[in-house]
Amino acid sequence: KQEVTQIPAALSVPEGENLVLNCSFTDSAIYNLQWFRQDPGKGLTSLLLIQSSQREQTSGRLNASLDKSSGRSTLYIAASQPGDSATYLCAVRQQQRGSTLGRLYFGRGTQLTVWP
């Protein structure tokens, strides 16, 4: 069974710092990997999707990398702002396997606080 781990569980930094959030997964037979943001009491907002054949994706100040063979992904946040404060979740989608086709396996998230 796929296990997804995110380190650190919580992070508190001053505004302006560059950050790296880590995600690791145990089964490298993934179809893609998705990073989400979740604000308190809200749903999940998709930030970046990386296909298994890709090495990285960028959106604004966010950059996500994927090393499928080693089971790792990182989310890099440049020049962090207080508005970036949220929980960031990593999720991997397994390749086709019967009834679990299309299922996402989530990590527990990194809770980020950026203070002014």
Add this chain to the structure above:
Amino acid sequence: DAMVIQNPRYQVTQFGKPVTLSCSQTLNHNVMYWYQQKSSQAPKLLFHYYDKDFNNEADTPDNFQSRRPNTSFCFLDIRSPGLGDAAMYLCATSRRLAGSGYNEQFFGPGTRLTVL
């Protein structure tokens, strides 16, 4: 804008009183998912539909049922809510692509269920 909509955003019910949560989507995605998320935990998949094909997770309690009357709508029915069912319920959609792939998974804002 195309989106995933959940109603209500907040639902309060009494112990044992049936409740229905609603999800609709304008993305025309063929796959819809229901997740349960408790505080500081990763979302837990309850079931998903690929078109009208229903896929139940092995550990989803019988107390939880789902209906998908058409492509746009999906319902989560909790037949006899217990205190342990208090959680955020998240609906998500995705498109299954040709060749067994999937695109991104998009989430609604969630319904916060309180059981008194």
